[in-house]
Structure formats: C-alpha cells, structure tokens
Amino acid sequence: MLNRYPLWKYIMVLITLVIGIVYALPNLYGEDPAVQISGARGASVDMTALDSIKQTLESNDLSYQSIALEDGTVLARFKDTEAQIGARDALMSRFDSDDYVVALNLAPATPSWLDTLGATPMKLGLDLRGGVHFLMEVDMDAALEKLITQQEDSFRTDLREARIRYRGLRVEDNTRVVVNLRNAEDTNKALELLSNNYLDMNFSVDEDEGRLAAVYKEERLKEIRNYAVAQNITILRNRVNELGVAEPLVQRQGASRIVVELPGVQDTARAKEILGATATLEFREVDQDADLSAAMAGRVPPGSELMRTRDGRPAVLKKRVILTGSHITDASSSRDEYSRPQVNISLDSEGGDKMADFSKRNIGELMATVFAEYKDSGERDEDGKVILEKHEEVINQATIQSALGRNFRITGIDSAAEAHNLALLLRAGALIAPISIVEERTIGPSMGQQNINMGVQACIWGLVAVMIFTLIYYRRFGLFANCALLANIILIIGIMSLIPGATMTLPGIAGIVLTVGMAVDANVLIFERIREEIHEGRNPQHAIDRGYSNAFSTIADANITTLITAIILFAVGTGAIKGFAVTLSIGILTSMFTAIIGTRALVNLVYGGKRVKKLSI
Known part of the structure; x- marks a missing residue:
C-alpha cells in the first residue's frame, strides 16, 4: 500500500x-566560573594542597559550589565571576607561582548522567567562547647566534681535518666567526678551504695580523630569518594540536612576529607555558679530567664550562654539543624497570649517526643530558624587546655502556608529569629560535x-x-x-x-x-x-x-x-x-x-x- x-x-x-x-x-546547562590550580612544569597537586586551597577560600569568606581533585589538578567552581576573581587573587597570593599555576576557567555544568554518555557542550570559537590572543616575537639574534655557533664547530672540524694550524677560533658579536692563523701561508690555505666549503658566507682577510673573518651574506641572513619564523609557526601549530585546541589560529605577522589565537582554552596559563617554552635537550660529554674544586673557584679548563644539576651539584661539561633536540623525531614518556619516570627518544638518521659515532668512541665515558630553556628575564632592551635568559641544568649523567643508535632513553626526571611535558615539547619540536610573548589579550x-x-x-x-x-x-x-x-x-x-x-x-x-x-x-x-x-x-x-x-x-x-x-x-x-x-x-x-x-x-x-x-x- x-x-x-x-x-x-x-x-x-x-x-x-x-x-x-x-x-x-549539554548546551542548555551553560558553564560555571571556575579556578584551576595545577602544578608548575607538569607537577601534580596532591590532597595536602587541596586542603590548603579549601582553607584559603574559607578564610577569605569565599563560598564555592564544588571543589575537586582530578588528574593532579584542582578545579573549584563558583556561582559568579566576582567570587571566581576573588578566589584567584587569594590563591595566587597563597601559592608560590614557581610551584603552582592558578588560572581562570569556565567549567561545563553538564550533569553527571550526560557526562557518562560522553555528551559535552559544543566547542565555541574565540568570537563566541572567548579565549586568549597571543602576539609572539621571534628572537632573531638568538637564531643567528645558534647558527653561527654551529658554524664555529664546523670551521674547527674542517681546519683540523685539513691539518691547518690556527692560534684561535671564536665567535665575535654573535655575527661572525674569526680565525687567527700562524702565518700568511696558513691564512691563504684556510681562506681557500673555507670559502669553497661555505659559499653562503663572505670572507675577509687581515694578512698582517693573520686574521680571517667570516660573516653570512645578506641573502643567507634573510633566509635564516624567514626559516626561523616559518619553522616556529609549524612547531607552534604542533604544540597547539598537542593541547587539543579546536579551530586555532597561528599565522605570521610582519617580519618576526606570530599571532596565536586559542579559543576556549581550559587553562590559559598552561597554554602560555607550553607555547612559550623553548625547552630542548643537549647531549654533551662530561669533562672527567676537570677538577671540580678548581672549576667552582673559577678555573674552568678551556673548552669546558661549569653547570649545575637539579639538586645543585656542580658538573663540568665540554662546550661542544654532541647532539641537540633538533634531531629528535619522536619522544614518549614511560617508566623504567624501577618505576622511575623516563623519556624515550628517537632520532633522525643524521642524529642517529652522530650518536652512534660518538658512543662507539667513548664507551665507558660519561655523557650528560642538559635541559635548556629560555625564560623571560623581566627586562627589555632599548627597542622594547623582552630580554630572554638561557637556563641550563644537567638532568642526568650516564656512563655509555655500549654503542647507542637512533633510539635510547633518558632518566633523572622528577615526576611522571614532568616527563610527559618534556616528551610533549620534544615531540612537537624545539623552537628554532626563542620567542617572547609581547602582547597577551584575554577575550x-x-x-x-x-x-x-x-x-x-x-x-x-x-x-x-x-x-x-x-x-x-x-x-x-x-x-x-x-x-x-x-x-x-x-x-x-x-x-x-x-x-x-x-x-x-x-x-x-x-x-x-x-x-x-x-x-x-x-x-x-x-x-x-x-x-x-x-x-x-x-x-x-x-x-x-x-x-x-x-x-x-x-x-x-x-x-x-x-x-x-x-x-x-x-x-x-x-x-x-x-x-x-x-x-x-x-x-x-x-x-x-x-x-x-x-x-x-x-x-x-x-x-x-x-x-x-x-x-x-
């Protein structure tokens, strides 16, 4: 029919x-104003901190709808934004910013039975949900410094392989490599060798002083700057994806700036920490012949430098970097056989070859893993740019038991959360050049x-x-x-x-x-x-x-x-x-x-x- x-x-x-x-x-229930308290550098918040948070809110006569500890983070819900802002101010004055991150949040008020079914509100864009707008600036001087330092190592290697003697080799003003040679004959040999090997550099010679200087050509400098911004944009996008932000905007603005818009982020402080982090790893040889007492007194052997471990102990490392984080293709966090946090590292083919070559020649020697990051110093230069300070600390010192390849692991990390954070940053990529947040607007x-x-x-x-x-x-x-x-x-x-x-x-x-x-x-x-x-x-x-x-x-x-x-x-x-x-x-x-x-x-x-x-x- x-x-x-x-x-x-x-x-x-x-x-x-x-x-x-x-x-x-779930879209009918709206959201509750909330304050989120999490540990700095991925550390977890425990029950002791939860009790302290409750006491702080109660002592300041701040009533809350609910407060809960989930996945190492405390989320306190409030009736209105006035109570939310008051609670944030009270908690920020109570907790040390070096140990805890206190951030405003909007938590969905979805009933538990809908949560059980996996029903959540729609994700709203920046124009509807609000969020954070970052304007970041790439530190071009640091990018050039990093590249010119690598060039210094390449010059040293080439001259040694060609058996050309030199009196000194150094970087001047972070813009040029200067080689001091013994005589005019060595100067001419070095000029011929290096000028043929490095076509993107201009060379000048002072024969009277036996001085050879090399600077990048203008075309190469422009390429370096564009590459630094383009690569940082790619890495920032990877980090945004790791954060799980939907419909983000990451785009270039001008010669050295990047705009990042994150709609509906759950933890603005956490996003700022991950996006602005310039964390990477460096693998260096430990100078076992150095006298620690003399080094602490200021007498550090040539070619080495004094560093500190996380617990403050001194360590003398060779300045030459075996490998940097730029060769890391993958990183994941896990636990070793003793249930200690560790990060599993995978290298690209070039990095794997370098690590294999070094480890074969240094079995039985100590190799140190250095955690390096740039932080805002709180000062600005004459042009108003943020001055960044490089912070380095030795994560671990391990004896090379056998030849290493493209896959190995590092230990000595304080917590599983920190191992996860480090793996996230390494997996997303180390920034080619440090970036500083010059403008932050919360919509x-x-x-x-x-x-x-x-x-x-x-x-x-x-x-x-x-x-x-x-x-x-x-x-x-x-x-x-x-x-x-x-x-x-x-x-x-x-x-x-x-x-x-x-x-x-x-x-x-x-x-x-x-x-x-x-x-x-x-x-x-x-x-x-x-x-x-x-x-x-x-x-x-x-x-x-x-x-x-x-x-x-x-x-x-x-x-x-x-x-x-x-x-x-x-x-x-x-x-x-x-x-x-x-x-x-x-x-x-x-x-x-x-x-x-x-x-x-x-x-x-x-x-x-x-x-x-x-x-x-």
Missing part, C-alpha cells in the same frame, strides 16, 4: 532524533555572550518567520515542515557537540541560518510537486508518493553541489570560513534527512494507508 513506512524506518528516525536531543542537551565571555545572543536572536527570528510562512501557506504540511526544521537544528547542535574538533563560530551560526532556508526549500519543492500532481487529477496518495519521488533528484542535485562548495571552503579556508563551512556541510546532510525522510515519516504516519479525499496543503 502506498505511503506506508515499515516499522524499522520509524524506529530509525526516532533513534536518530533521540540521539540528537541527548547530545544537544572575555561577556563579548562572546553578546555575539551568541545576537546570533541566536537572528536564528530564532529567521526560524519563526519561516515557520509562520510555511504554516500559513502549506497548512498541515507546513506543520510537518516546521517539525522537520526543529529536528534539523537539534541534529546540527547534537552533531557539532559530538564531533571532536568541531567548533561553533559566529559565521557558523550564519551557516545554521542559511541551512534553515535550504531545508525549507527542499520541503517547498516536495509540497509544490504534490500540488501539481493533485491538479493533474491524481488521488492524494499517488500525489504524495510521486511528489516525494520526483522531487528527490532535484533536491539531491542542489544539495550535492552546495556540499561540494562547502567542502572546498573547508579545505582552502581558514578561521571564520572554516567555521561557516563546517556548519553548512552538517546542515546540508541533516536537512536532507529531516526534509525528505523526516517529513515523509510524519506524512505517512498521518495519511498513509488511509482513504483520503483531500490534503491540507
């Missing part, structure tokens, strides 16, 4: 709608709420206008279309909440508004086709059947072409364009389901299998 759905189709439509409602529900939820309210109002008024029109013009069939419209919006919100990485932005709301109109277009095509069939003299049941079947191809063609456009927008667009493309794509698919299958199910339920003389259309 015409216009009868089998039971399974009704069940399918009902289950789809129920799933959409369940996963859309508050008030601005986002205003955008949300305006977008929701636009959606509601557009929906109401369309629903009134369809109800008046198509009567009962207009009611079917309106039910499909509401179901369509519920499904879009549910899918956006369900898909990891999907983010709702202000342009995304525009995509929903557009989808509402497109969904009605499909129903208009169907209903007008049914009217034509009735006018041609067919009975209502045949008119319904032919109306849906004949209009399907037109609807499918129109929606597929729009879907292709949305996919292209998503592939080549960024930021706001991607947000629009996501909701438009989801809206096209859900509108086809609700407009064709959904309304057909309602029509079949009301008119199917019955003798109908007239349709309310």
Whole structure:
C-alpha cells in the first residue's frame, strides 16, 4: 500500500532524533566560573594542597559550589565571576607561582548522567567562547647566534681535518666567526678551504695580523630569518594540536612576529607555558679530567664550562654539543624497570649517526643530558624587546655502556608529569629560535555572550518567520515542515557537540541560518510537486508518493553541489570560513534527512494507508 513506512524506518528516525536531543542537551546547562590550580612544569597537586586551597577560600569568606581533585589538578567552581576573581587573587597570593599555576576557567555544568554518555557542550570559537590572543616575537639574534655557533664547530672540524694550524677560533658579536692563523701561508690555505666549503658566507682577510673573518651574506641572513619564523609557526601549530585546541589560529605577522589565537582554552596559563617554552635537550660529554674544586673557584679548563644539576651539584661539561633536540623525531614518556619516570627518544638518521659515532668512541665515558630553556628575564632592551635568559641544568649523567643508535632513553626526571611535558615539547619540536610573548589579550565571555545572543536572536527570528510562512501557506504540511526544521537544528547542535574538533563560530551560526532556508526549500519543492500532481487529477496518495519521488533528484542535485562548495571552503579556508563551512556541510546532510525522510515519516504516519479525499496543503 502506498505511503506506508515499515516499522524499522520509524524506529530509525526516532533513534536518530533521540540521539540528537541527548547530545544537544549539554548546551542548555551553560558553564560555571571556575579556578584551576595545577602544578608548575607538569607537577601534580596532591590532597595536602587541596586542603590548603579549601582553607584559603574559607578564610577569605569565599563560598564555592564544588571543589575537586582530578588528574593532579584542582578545579573549584563558583556561582559568579566576582567570587571566581576573588578566589584567584587569594590563591595566587597563597601559592608560590614557581610551584603552582592558578588560572581562570569556565567549567561545563553538564550533569553527571550526560557526562557518562560522553555528551559535552559544543566547542565555541574565540568570537563566541572567548579565549586568549597571543602576539609572539621571534628572537632573531638568538637564531643567528645558534647558527653561527654551529658554524664555529664546523670551521674547527674542517681546519683540523685539513691539518691547518690556527692560534684561535671564536665567535665575535654573535655575527661572525674569526680565525687567527700562524702565518700568511696558513691564512691563504684556510681562506681557500673555507670559502669553497661555505659559499653562503663572505670572507675577509687581515694578512698582517693573520686574521680571517667570516660573516653570512645578506641573502643567507634573510633566509635564516624567514626559516626561523616559518619553522616556529609549524612547531607552534604542533604544540597547539598537542593541547587539543579546536579551530586555532597561528599565522605570521610582519617580519618576526606570530599571532596565536586559542579559543576556549581550559587553562590559559598552561597554554602560555607550553607555547612559550623553548625547552630542548643537549647531549654533551662530561669533562672527567676537570677538577671540580678548581672549576667552582673559577678555573674552568678551556673548552669546558661549569653547570649545575637539579639538586645543585656542580658538573663540568665540554662546550661542544654532541647532539641537540633538533634531531629528535619522536619522544614518549614511560617508566623504567624501577618505576622511575623516563623519556624515550628517537632520532633522525643524521642524529642517529652522530650518536652512534660518538658512543662507539667513548664507551665507558660519561655523557650528560642538559635541559635548556629560555625564560623571560623581566627586562627589555632599548627597542622594547623582552630580554630572554638561557637556563641550563644537567638532568642526568650516564656512563655509555655500549654503542647507542637512533633510539635510547633518558632518566633523572622528577615526576611522571614532568616527563610527559618534556616528551610533549620534544615531540612537537624545539623552537628554532626563542620567542617572547609581547602582547597577551584575554577575550572575555561577556563579548562572546553578546555575539551568541545576537546570533541566536537572528536564528530564532529567521526560524519563526519561516515557520509562520510555511504554516500559513502549506497548512498541515507546513506543520510537518516546521517539525522537520526543529529536528534539523537539534541534529546540527547534537552533531557539532559530538564531533571532536568541531567548533561553533559566529559565521557558523550564519551557516545554521542559511541551512534553515535550504531545508525549507527542499520541503517547498516536495509540497509544490504534490500540488501539481493533485491538479493533474491524481488521488492524494499517488500525489504524495510521486511528489516525494520526483522531487528527490532535484533536491539531491542542489544539495550535492552546495556540499561540494562547502567542502572546498573547508579545505582552502581558514578561521571564520572554516567555521561557516563546517556548519553548512552538517546542515546540508541533516536537512536532507529531516526534509525528505523526516517529513515523509510524519506524512505517512498521518495519511498513509488511509482513504483520503483531500490534503491540507
């Protein structure tokens, strides 16, 4: 019989709608103002700290809705932002910033039963959710210093292999390598050798003093600067991905600056710590012939330097770096056979060859792992740039038992969380040059709420206008279309909440508004086709059947072409364009389901299998 759905189709439509409602529900509960307290450098917060946090809040007459310790982090929820800000100030004065990170947060107020089902609110973009805007500057001087130091080592190696004697070799002003040679003959030999090996450098000779100086050509300097910014952008994107931030923006601004926007970050301090961190590893040979007492008194052997371990003990290391973190391709944290935290390191082929060559020649010797990072000194130079200080500490000193290859491990790390953090930074990549945050703007939820309210109002008024029109013009069939419209919006919100990485932005709301109109277009095509069939003299049941079947191809063609456009927008667009493309794509698919299958199910339920003389259309 015409216009009868089998039971399974009704069940399918009902289950789809129920799933959409369940996963859309968390968006009705909103968020609680909260303060998040976590350990610095990935350290965990224990029950003692939790008790101290409670006492601090109670002593300052700050009431909280709830406070909980989860995964080494304390999250305290409050009724309003005033209590939230007061709690943050009290906790920041109570806890040392070197040991704890206190950050504002907005915690979802989703009921536990929805959490159990994995239902969470939609991720909102920076324009709706608020978030953090960072303007970062790449330290070009440090990038050049790093490269010129590597060039110094290369010069030393080449001269030794060519057996050209020299009196001294050093870096001057972090811009040039200077070689002092014994006589004019050695000077000419060195000039010929180095100028042939390093075509990207300009060489100048002072024969009277036996002095050879090398500086990078301007083209090479420009290439170094562009490479430093481009590589840092790539590494920052990797770190943002490690943080799990959806719809981030990482792009270049000017010659040496990078803009990073993180919508809806859970812990702004944590994001700042990970993005700004310049942590890397250096592997160096321990100078076992050095006298520690003499080194601590200032008499450090040439070619070596005095460093400190984490517990303050002195260690004399060779200045020459065996290997840097730039050769690390992968890093993961785990525990060794004694349940101590460790980081497993994988090197690229060049790094593996260097490590294998060094370890073969130094079996039985000590090799040190140095943790190096740049930190804000709190001072600025004449141009207003942040002055960064390099901090180095020896993580461990291990005896080389056998030849090492591309895979090995390092130990001596304080906690599993710190091992995880270090592995994250090494896996995402060590920054080519240090960066400093020159501007940090927090876009508050008030601005986002205003955008949300305006977008929701636009959606509601557009929906109401369309629903009134369809109800008046198509009567009962207009009611079917309106039910499909509401179901369509519920499904879009549910899918956006369900898909990891999907983010709702202000342009995304525009995509929903557009989808509402497109969904009605499909129903208009169907209903007008049914009217034509009735006018041609067919009975209502045949008119319904032919109306849906004949209009399907037109609807499918129109929606597929729009879907292709949305996919292209998503592939080549960024930021706001991607947000629009996501909701438009989801809206096209859900509108086809609700407009064709959904309304057909309602029509079949009301008119199917019955003798109908007239349709309310």
